[in-house]
Amino acid sequence: MGQIFRWLLRIAAGLVALVVLAIGLVYFLASQSLPDYSQTRKVAGLTAPVEIIRDNANVPHIFGQDDPDVFFGLGYAHAQDRLWQMTTMRRTVQGRLSEVFGTRTTRFDRLMRRLDLYRLAQQSLEAQDAYTRAALDAYAAGVNARLTEINDEALGRGAPEMFLFNAPVAPWQPADSVALLKLMAVQLSGHLEEEVLRARTALMLDDNERLRDILPDAPGTGIAALPEYAQMFPDLPRYAQATAMPDDPLSPFPRHGLAGASNAWAAAPSRSASGGTLLANDPHLGFSAPSTWYLARIELRDGGVIGATIPGIPAVLSGRSRRLGWGVTSSYLDDQDVFIEKVNPQNPDEYLTPDGYKSFETRPSIIQIKDAAPITLTLRWTENGPVLPGSHYNLGTVTPPGHVAALGWTVLTGQDTTMTAAMGLMRAATVQKAIAAGETYIAPSQNLILIDRETIAFKTVGAAPRRDPRQQSEGRLPVQGWRTENRWQGRQPYASNPEFVSPRGGILGNTNNKILERPFPNHISYVWGDTQRINRWQRLMQARQVHTRDSFIEAQLDTVSFTARSLLPLIGADLWFTGQAAPDGTPERQRQIALSLLAEWNGEMNEHLPEPLIYAAWLRALQKRLIEDELGPLAEEYKHVDPVFIERVYRDIDGAAIWCDVRQSAPRETCTDMARLALDDALVWIGEKYGTALESLRWGDAHQATHDHPVLGEVPLLRYFVNIRQSTSGGDNTLQRGRTSGEDPDPFLNVHGAGYRGVYDLADPDSSVFIISTGQSGHFLSRHFDDLAQLWRRGEYIPMSLDADLARAASVGVTHLVPE
Template identity: 70%
Template sequence: MAVVFRWLLRLVSAALVLGVIGVLLTYYLASRSLPDYDKTRAVSGITADIEIIRDNAGIPHVMALSDRDAFFGLGYVHAQDRLWQMTLMRRTAQGRLSEIFGRRTVETDTLLRRLDLYPLAVQSVQHQDAATLDALEAYAAGVNARIEEINSDSLGRGAPEFFMFNAPISPWQPADSIALVKLMALQLSGHLKEEVLRARTSLLLADEDRLADLLPDMPGGGVAALPDYANLMPDGLAPYSPSQTRHAFLSPIAPRGLAGASNAWAAAATRSAGPGTLLANDPHLGLTAPGTWFLARLQLQSGGVIGGTIPGIPAIMVGRNERLAWGLTSSYMDDQDLFIEELNPENQEQYRTPEGWAEFVTRRSIINIKDDAPVTITMRSTQNGPVLPGSQFDLASVTPPGHVAALGWTALSGRDTSLSGAVALMNAGSVEDALEASRAYVAPSQNLTLIDADTIAMKTIGAMPRRTAEHQSQGRLPSLGWKRENQWQGMLPYSANPEFVNPQGGIVGNTNNKSVNRPFPLHVSFDWGDSQRVLRWRGLMQGRQVHTRDSFIEAQLDTVSEAARTLLPLIGRDLWFTEEAAPEGTPARQRQRALALLANWNGEMNEHLPEPLLYAAWVRALQERLIRDDLGPLADEFHHVEPLFIERVFRDVNGASKWCDIIRSARVETCTDVARLALDDALIWIDETYGTELESLRWGDAHQAAHDHPVLGEVPVLRYFVNIRQSTSGGDHTLQRGRTSGRDPEPFLNVHAAAYRGVYDFADPDSSVFIASTGQSGHFLSRHYDDLGQLWRRGEYIPMSLDTDLARAASVGVTRLVKP
């Protein structure tokens, strides 16, 4: 027995020793890829020495004597900190994820191949202006200099992820950067999904008033009645069936309601407490670890420029230079249309056009799959765009037999000069220069908010499709592709894009709200991203005669929900303090406690309060009860509460209170009945999830910001090192927007928020501030992986200064790239 015990002890000890050795070896290999910020390295491809000063937040200040060398330095620092992120995005755009992830990503690769984004990016290279071509080539050389350094010095393959996945890194090319711009356009586009959902819903709701309730138009101007989708399409549409579409692994397609969003506003000097203009901007994107944004400063020939970059793209996308500041918000321009194409019944390789039958443009593509046989797909396109399979976007549910669906989209251009616009914008010295530079933007369409010393402006940039006034569905529903009136007639001129320069009130801004009220086809869009935040923003802007940097910060961080302030008095008007006393522990008593808390709440979605969770759970359960009876399984597609819908129902706009009556019950339910039942539903869910003590609930426990690693975020144990979770305030309809997932089991998880915030004050430009949501590094062993995250969560900022001495005084290292 003693011998057995000794051997067991030896085996356990040996296992522990081997385990410790394994952990130490893993840490050593992973830490080899941590970049050294304090060094001198000889590199080829530069015209003069480059100095890169890393301030105490890890932000690189790239000091160069030429623009070409500055972009070289930006490529180098991007590759230092975000090489895995860059190569993953490039593989996504190329449709080559399956080479390292196997069958999990075949669906994603198939879609990207069919969209043809990367070949279109290759074609677009030759259409850039000379300055942008120079920037692209220098940037690629900087990235490749870092890759060469990794290979020559055995620096852990560049990132820990490269040890876990066999992903050889090919040299960076200029087309790669343009492809990433197109990938961003795909991530920010949502009109295709809106068209499909509107079509599917219209097939269930015969009453067009009920369709207008559930998918409401933004207030401000009427919209002509749309045709019934079933009558618009040829016979043979299949009856509705539940969606089979799921969010594919590493898909860049955002779920409905989670495409682009943002806030931006500017004040003229007449509305500023100081002698200069003001601008605040916080672009909203899906939260990831590392974050999308990378803060950087470049010293160009035109002067210093500082702000947010996207790794892989050689441009400061949002930020300022010495004379100009700019911010971006999603414009929600309708730049996508779905076309239903009729197949020739006698030749399936042909489709109908206004001129008769035509051959599809066909090409085959091979998707190589790790540990599996390759898959060959046949890509087809029509005059209107690439053909998409029925399995994508639930297209099969709205496509009649004998037809296919094709996508028209402005980003599907081989002459995309958007990056030239971004490079020119960095060098612009005035609002006028910036507006001229932005002519080059194609996709994604954005609202560009600008300030210089004495001018403020907002301009919608990006190509706007030219539709005919006779378009059958006005771009709101899939339309017949062979009807000439449905086809795009090129693009509208840049002058047709909405523009606001020095408005009389001295304030301009956008929260993704409806920006213009113009008749179709100059309408810009029927679907907008906000109807609630703009109400709060307008009140905060007009509530002060003059603004300061701090008042703009206060507005950026505001967490009051105008939606809650509007809806609670409506849905609770017959419930407040009207019930008889109920014993402790009964549903009636719990309902009374919840109503008492909500009655005294001001609508602030503060992370430490219980009321935001009670409100959010109540209105979510309420919408579910209102629509489930009428829509059945299609109700699963409405993940987020639509305040305009609930308001229409409880105000009985055009008879919208019909939604409150449950069709399948004998009695006629009132909206008060449904509100009470929904509150009980919400309290049961809260009890099962968080407990019965309502006063001790915290909104932040449910509304955690989920900065999850896209690849390693679900790996046991490792997930605790790579994912960043933070309790946050705000919600779906607050200026400090924290868009919830809307999906069980964590419907209020904060998954889409302001991953970058910047406030620029031209009374004292170096007092401008900015912040990103995680940290500069993509390496989870780096202290800069999440060091900005806590500042971001608390609503704090760091200085956004072009003062080189200030950066040098607090630097964590200086890298010198020298000529060999």
């Protein structure tokens, strides 16, 4: 018996030793790809030495004798820290993810191939100006210098992920950077989905007037009634089963309600305590680890530029120089239309045009799939754009038999000069020159908030389609592609894009709100990203005569919900302080406790409070009760509460209170009934998930920021090393925006928000500050993988200085690149 025990002990010890040895080997191999920031290296492609100083937050400060060499250094630094992220994004836009990830990503590749963005990016190279082309060439050479270094010195394949997903890495090409700008357009655009959802909802509703309730216009002047979608396409069923795009972190296609967003605002010298101009910007994207954003400073001949870059793109997209500051927000310009094309019943290779039937433009495309047979697609284009199958974006639910859907989109051009605009913006010295540089910007459309020493300005950049005033749906529903009045007629002139320079009030800004009211077709959009945050922003801006850098930071981090303050008195008007005291443990008692808490709440979505969770769960349950009988299964696609819809119902605007009555039941339910029932639903859900002690709830337990690794984030054990989860304040409608997922079982996870924050003060530029949500490195073994994450969570920032001596004094390394 003793001998058996000794042998078992030896076997156990041997297994432990093997596990330790295996972990040690994995760590050794993975750590080989950690970059050395303190080195001198000879590289090909440089004309003169380049110096990369990494300050104590690992922000590279890049110096060279001419601009192409500086862009070479930026490409090298991006590849040191974010090589896996860059190559994955490139595969995404090329439609080549399945070569690495197998059938998991085949659907994404199919759609990307049909959009053909990479081929259009290659064509767009010829459209760039000479400066931009030189910058793209030099940047690509810098990335490739790092790839050569990895290959020559066996540096762990460049990133730990390369061991698990072994695939060759092709040299970086200038077209790759142009393509990544087009990929941004995919991630920031939502009008296609809005058109499809509006059409599907219109088919479900008995009363077409109710469409303006559930999909309301932003407050302001209304528009003429739209045609009923069923009249345009009478062969469509009322409801067709949808096929949702897989909810995969590798998907570049945002779910409904999670397209681009952002905040930006500026103050003129007359409204600034320092006597200079101020600007704050926080672009909103889906969270990931590492962040989409990467901080960098480049020293160009025109001066230093510092701010937020995206690895793979050689430009500071939000930042400042000594003379100019710029921020961006999603403009929501309507740059997409769905065209329903009629296929020739006698010849499926033809479609109907205003001049009769015409052949589709076709081209084969082969998708290679890891561990599976390749797929050959036939890409088809019409005069209106690429044909997308009914399985994508649920287009099949709104496409009648004998028809196909094509997409019109401004990004689908081989003459895309957006990169040239970005380069011009970085070198502009004044607001007017920056506005002029924006003329070559195509997509994704953005609002630029600009400051120079004396002036503040707002300009929408991006190509706007020129539509016929007779267009059937005013760009809001899929339309018949063979009708002349539905087709685009080129682009609107750049001068017609909204522009505000030096407003009298001295303050301007944007929270994705409605910018202005223009009659169709000169409108900007009927769909806007915000109707709520703008109200809180206006109050904070007007509460002070003058602003400071710190007051702008305070506004960026504000977590008070205007929505909660405005809606709770409406939906709870007949519930507060009514009825007799109820015994402990009863649903009535829980309801009274919840109402008592909410009655004393100021609307602050603080992570440590219970009220935000009760409020959010109540509103979610309420919207579900209001719409599920009218919309049936389609109600599941309305994953986020629309405050304007709730307000219309509870103010009974244009008879919207009809939504409170459940059509299938005999009694006539009132809106008070719905509010009470929804609160009970919410409390039951909270009790099952978080417990029944309402006073002990924490909003932050439900509202965790999910900076998850797109590939390794679901791997057991490893997920605890690569994912960054944080309890956070804010919510869907606060200035410190933390957009919730809307997906069960954790609908309030914080999945979309300000991955970058920056505040710029041109009276004292080096007092400007910025931060990103994770860390600079994409290598999970690096101390810079998550070293900025807790600062970001606490609302702290790091200095945004162009002082080279300051960067050098606390540097984590200095790299010298010298010509070979």
